[in-house]
Every structure is written in C-alpha cells, then in structure tokens.
Amino acid sequence: xxxxxxxxxxxxxxxxxxxxxxxxxxxxxxxxxxxxxxxxxxxxxxxxxxxxxxxxxxxxxxxxxxxxxxxxxxxxxxxxxxxxxxxxxxxxxxxxxxxxxxxxxxxxxxxxxxxxxxxxxxxxxxxxxxxxxxxxxxxxxxxxxxxxxxxxxxxxxxxxxxxxxxxxxxxxxxxxxxxxxxxxxxxxxxxxxxxxxxxxxxxxxxxxxxxxxxxxxxxxxxxxxxxxxxxxxxxxxxxxxxxxxxxxxxxxxxxxxxxxxxxxxxxxxxxxxxx
Amino acid sequence: xxxxxxxxxxxxxxxxxxxxxxxxxxxxxxxxxxxxxxxxxxxxxxxxxxxxxxxxxxxxxxxxxxxxxxxxxxxxxxxxxxxxxxxxxxxxxxxxxxxxxxxxxxxxxxxxxxxxxxxxxxxxxxxxxxxxxxxxxxxxxxxxxxxxxxxxxxxxxxxxxxxxxxxxxxxxxxxxxxxxxxxxxxxxxxxxxxxxxxxxxxxxxxxxxxxxxxxxxxxxxxxxxxxxxxxxxxxxxxxxxxxxxxxxxxxxxxxxxxxxxxxxxxxxxxxxxxxxxxxxxxxxx
Ligand SMILES: Nc1ncnc2c1ncn2[C@@H]1O[C@H](COP(=O)(O)OP(=O)(O)OP(=O)(O)O)[C@@H](O)[C@H]1O
Ligand SMILES: [Mg+2]
Numbered sequence: 031x032x033x034x035x036x037x038x039x040x041x042x043x044x045x046x047x048x049x050x051x052x053x054x055x056x057x058x059x060x061x062x063x064x065x066x067x068x069x070x071x072x073x074x075x076x077x078x079x080x081x082x083x084x085x086x087x088x089x090x091x092x093x094x095x096x097x098x099x100x101x102x103x104x105x106x107x108x109x110x111x112x113x114x115x116x117x118x119x120x121x122x123x124x125x126x127x128x129x130x131x132x133x134x135x136x137x138x139x140x141x142x143x144x145x146x147x148x149x150x151x152x153x154x155x156x157x158x159x160x161x162x163x164x165x166x167x168x169x170x171x172x173x174x175x176x177x178x179x180x181x182x183x184x185x186x187x188x189x190x191x192x193x194x195x196x197x198x199x200x201x202x203x204x205x206x207x208x209x210x211x212x213x214x215x216x217x218x219x220x221x222x223x224x225x226x227x228x229x230x231x232x233x234x235x236x237x238x239x240x241x242x243x244x245x246x247x248x249x250x251x252x253x254x255x256x257x258x259x260x261x262x263x264x265x266x267x268x269x270x271x272x273x274x275x276x277x278x279x280x281x282x283x284x285x286x287x288x289x290x291x292x293x294x295x296x297x298x299x300x301x302x303x304x305x
Numbered sequence: 306x307x308x309x310x311x312x313x314x315x316x317x318x319x320x321x322x323x324x325x326x327x328x329x330x331x332x333x334x335x336x337x338x339x340x341x342x343x344x345x346x347x348x349x350x351x352x353x354x355x356x357x358x359x360x361x362x363x364x365x366x367x368x369x370x371x372x373x374x375x376x377x378x379x380x381x382x383x384x385x386x387x388x389x390x391x392x393x394x395x396x397x398x399x400x401x402x403x404x405x406x407x408x409x410x411x412x413x414x415x416x417x418x419x420x421x422x423x424x425x426x427x428x429x430x431x432x433x434x435x436x437x438x439x440x441x442x443x444x445x446x447x448x449x450x451x452x453x454x455x456x457x458x459x460x461x462x463x464x465x466x467x468x469x470x471x472x473x474x475x476x477x478x479x480x481x482x483x484x485x486x487x488x489x490x491x492x493x494x495x496x497x498x499x500x501x502x503x504x505x506x507x508x509x510x511x512x513x514x515x516x517x518x519x520x521x522x523x524x525x526x527x528x529x530x531x532x533x534x535x536x537x538x539x540x541x542x543x544x545x546x547x548x549x550x551x552x553x554x555x556x557x558x559x560x561x562x563x564x565x566x567x568x569x570x571x572x573x574x575x576x577x578x579x580x581x582x583x584x585x586x587x588x589x590x
Contacts, residue, residue, distance in 0.1 A: 121525075122532060130472050130475060134468050134485075
C-alpha cells in the first residue's frame with residue numbers, strides 16, 4: 031500500500047456548480063496532500079460553502095470530478111458545518127453531541143456501553159473539552175461549541191476534515207486554540223484539514239496550502255505562490271495589491287474605499303487594526 | 306371526617322368501570338404524547354402537531370356518523386393529513402407553516418360538515434363536545450386494547466427514530482452525510498405524531514390535545530440537560546396531569562350537585578401550572 035502515500039487526500043478537477051441556474055463554481059481544481067493543512071479563502075458569497083458541500087456530496091456538480099481517498103463522505107470525511115445554531119432547548123450535553131457523531135445514524139436508543147463511553151471521553155480529551163463535557167451545548171461559548179463539533183466530526187477517525195468558517199465569531203484566543211488544535215491533528219494523526227475562512231491571517235503560521243476563491247474561480251498552491259499581487263489580480267480580473275505588514279497579509283483592491291470605522295474596505299480582507 | 310370521605314371517594318374511584326378505562330387509555334395517550342412531543346418541539350413542529358389534531362377531528366366526527374371506532378376515524382384523518390403535508394412537501398419553515406395552515410383549513414372544513422350532520426342526527430347530539438373536548442368517561446371498554454396497541458406501536462417507533470431524529474435536529478447535512486434518510490425519517494416522525502394526537506384527541510379532545518403534546522415536553526426540555534431525562538420528565542408530568550385530571554373530574558361530581566367538571570379542564574390546568582413552576586426552577590440531570 032506504499033503507493034497510497036503519494037495519492038492526494040482530495041483531488042478536485044474542473045469542478046463546476048450551478049445553483050438556480052447561476053454558476054457558483056467554474057472549473058475549480060486543486061488537490062490536497064495527505065496530512066496537509068489547507069485554507070479555503072474567499073470573501074462572503076465566493077462559494078466556500080458550496081465547494082465544501084459539493085465535496086460531501088450534498089450538492090450535485092454540473093461538471094468535473096471529486097475524488098477522495100477512503101471512500102464515502104460519512105466514513106472518510108468529517109464535517110463541521112458553518113454556524114450550527116444550537117437550539118437553546120436542545121437537550122444534549124457536549125458529551126451527547128460527540129456520541130451522536132459515533133452512532134447518531136443508527137436506529138434505536140443507545141444502550142449503556144463502556145467502550146462507547148470511553149471513546150467519547152477520549153475524543154473530548156483530545157479537543158480539550160472535558161471541563162464542559164456535561165454542560166448543555168446550547169449553554170457553551172462559541173469556541174467551546176466549535177471544539178465539540180470538531181470532536182463530533184473526528185470521532186469516526188476520518189482521513190479528511192472539512193470545516194466551514196470555524197473561526198467566525200471567535201475571539202483571538204479561541205482562534206489560536208482552535209487553529210492550534212487542528213494543526214496538531216494534521217501533524218500527529220496525519221489528518222488532512224480543509225478549513226474555510228474569509229481572513230487568512232490566523233492560518234498563516236500553519237497553512238501548508240491555500241485555495242483562494244473569487245468570482246467562482248480558484249487558484250491554489252503555497253501561500254507564497256498564490257498570495258501575490260499578480261496572481262490575485264489575474265483571479266479577480268482587476269488590480270490587487272498584497273501588502274505584508276507586521277506579519278499580516280492584507281489583500282487590497284485598487285480603489286479601496288474608507289469604511290465608516292476608518293479602516294480601508296477591500297476584498298476579501300478588511301484592513302483590521304493590528305492588535 | 307375529611308380523610309375518611311377522601312378514602313371512600315378513592316375506593317369508589319378505583320372500582321368504577323369508566324374510570325378504569327379512562328386511566329388506561331388516558332395514560333397511554335399521555336405517555337405517547339409526552340415522548341413524541343419532545344421530538345416535535347425539537348423539530349419546530351408544534352404547529353403541525355396542533356394541525357394534525359384539529360384535522361383528526363374530521364375523522365372523529367365522521368366515525369360517529371359511520372359507526373366506526375373513534376380512534377380509527379381520528380387516526381385515519383390525521384394520517385391522511387400527514388401524507389398531504391408530505392406530498393405538498395415544503396422545506397423552509399415558512400413554507401411549512403403555510404402548507405400546515407392549508408391542510409388545517411381543509412380538515413376543519415370537513416369537521417364542520419360532519420359535526421353538523423352529527424348534531425342533526427339524534428343519536429349523536431353530543432358529538433361536537435366529545436370530539437373537540439374529549440370524552441374520557443365515555444370511552445368504550447373495547448377501545449382499551451386497540452388504544453394501548455397504537456400507543457405501544459408509537460412508543461416503539463419513537464425509540465427506533467431516537468438517534469436519527471437527534472442527529473437531524475443537530476444539523477440535517479450532518480445526518481445526510483452519515484447516510485440518514487432525512488426526509489423518510491421526518492415523514493415517519495409525522496406518522497407517529499399522527500398516532501399520538503389521535504390518541505389524545507380521543508381522550509382529552511382534538512383541541513386540547515396540543516396541551517398534552519407540547520406542555521409536558523416543554524417542561525422536560527426546560528429542566529433537563531439530556532434527552533432521556535427530558536423524556537422522563539415529560540412522561541411523568543403527562544401521566545400526572547392525565548391521571549390527576551381524571552381523579553379530580555371524578556371527585557368534582559361531589560363538588561357541584563348534579564354534574565361534574567370535565568377531565569380536560571383539569572388536565573390542562575395541571576400542565577399549565579407545571580409549566581409555570583418550571584420557569585422558577587433550574588435544570589435537572
Ligand atoms: N441554493 C442556492 N440557490 C442559488 N444561489 C445560491 C444557493 N446557495 C448559495 N447560492 C449563492 O452561491 C454563492 C456562493 O454561496 P456560498 O454559501 O457557497 O458562499 P460562501 O463563500 O460560503 O459565503 P459566506 O462567506 O457568506 O459563507 C452566493 O452568491 C450565494 O448567493
Ligand atoms: Mg459559507
């Protein structure tokens with residue numbers, strides 16, 4: 031099985047998706063090496079969610095191929111959807127949500143089972159969620175809920191983990207914690223991570239690869255290869271400057287306008303005050 | 306002596322035939338409504354539950370005309386409505402409310418027709434009250450087996466759907482990628498819901514069955530951190546309200562000379578009281 035090591039964990043070729051007659055993705059192609067950490071970067075509405083849902087088989091593409099090492103999505107791919115809204119009345123502890131990741135698709139009531147309980151506990155420990163494992167999920171903070179959902183996605187030991195904007199609404203500390211956790215997963219367990227975000231900056235220290243989406247098209251490669259004025263100008267179809275300052279990357283469209291808070295509006299990253 | 310009065314009432318209560326039937330059928334209805342109610346609230350289908358109950362009243366009133374067992378009529382109509390809602394198939398919540406409202410309107414139109422015929426035929430003059438507000442003490446003894454059979458079937462189906470329903474409530478996409486047939490499970494749940502509301506329509510009445518479906522479940526969801534606990538609290542409260550209501554209604558024959566108070570009133574009063582109390586309390590296990 032040595033040959034498998036060279037097979038990509040995920041290969042997307044000429045993927046096109048149309049929703050309600052509108053082209054959302056247009057000949058998107060990229061492939062991910064096993065164990066790599068990849069950021070899927072694009073502005074709101076650029077098609078990040080659509081791309082992830084296509085990989086999962088939730089959206090039917092109008093063309094192209096998607097190949098995933100290891101077979102069926104539910105088995106080989108873990109998924110953390112964009113902004114899960116936990117009903118405040120949802121009668122589930124963090125522990126129960128993780129348990130549903132293991133056998134939620136089965137019929138019947140889960141019977142008390144020591145092996146199952148141990149597996150859930152180990153997963154909660156792996157995402158550092160033991161402290162709040164017995165609280166109702168609806169009562170947890172955004173960062174805590176995100177870790178619970180990551181545990182839910184990981185408990186069946188998938189090879190590929192897709193996360194849709196898991197860093198949105200998190201404060202800087204929680205962002206660092208979640209990114210660090212995912213980075214450790216790629217390093218220690220060889221899991222391939224594809225994570226969507228509109229801001230690439232928190233991912234810069236850990237990203238092996240970037241897939242940059244704009245106007246339904248994508249470029250991919252290392253950050254150094256892709257996040258360049260020339261490459262992004264070609265993708266957007268108008269002039270883009272990439273500014274590197276204080277270890278942050280700012281992608282600025284020509285003619286960017288002042289926003290009300292005094293920051294420069296650009297696409298897709300707001301120029302945020304440097305913390 | 307107040308105590309000896311109470312004990313003699315209690316002795317008569319246990320030995321009374323209609324009371325025994327009411328305790329059995331009402332208990333089954335309460336148990337099923339509580340369990341199904343928890344998932345119904347989680348799925349945001351309280352309105353659909355109420356609509357199915359109202360529509361089932363068309364079946365209940367028709368069964369009186371045709372001489373069928375009321376439970377058969379209630380369930381046939383509720384199941385038909387469930388199928389109708391599924392056929393009109395609406396994904397979005399707003400759309401779903403619309404479809405529910407349309408099916409509800411159509412069903413109540415039929416109820417009006419059948420109840421009118423019921424009332425004009427001398428044999429079934431009390432039909433409107435018994436269909437809408439229940440006839441706990443007028444249940445035919447032969448109904449017990451059928452009602453408890455339907456109750457057992459509904460409980461078994463709810464147990465089977467337990468985990469898939471929770472996973473769907475968490476996120477339908479997550480359920481889909483794990484191979485859950487989200488739509489089929491949803492439809493199966495609506496059929497179980499139709500069984501639950503038919504049982505309670507027959508006992509505490511079509512209109513008040515919503516109280517038995519939603520009230521205990523809402524209390525359980527307020528108090529519990531775990532699904533099992535929420536269901537246990539809902540089931541306990543549903544049984545307490547129904548059995549307590551039956552006892553109070555029986556006892557009320559001694560309060561007001563000549564007539565008692567309706568069971569449904571007491572059942573709903575206990576549920577509303579319990580819901581108000583749960584607002585004051587923290588969470589259980
Ligand atoms: N069901 C649909 N029918 C038609 N258009 C759709 C549908 N779903 C999404 N779209 C459109 O597809 C485009 C891409 O949407 P998508 O949700 O994939 O973007 P995104 O990059 O995930 O955005 P965000 O950062 O806001 O999550 C958007 O312009 C959206 O309006
Ligand atoms: Mg999105």
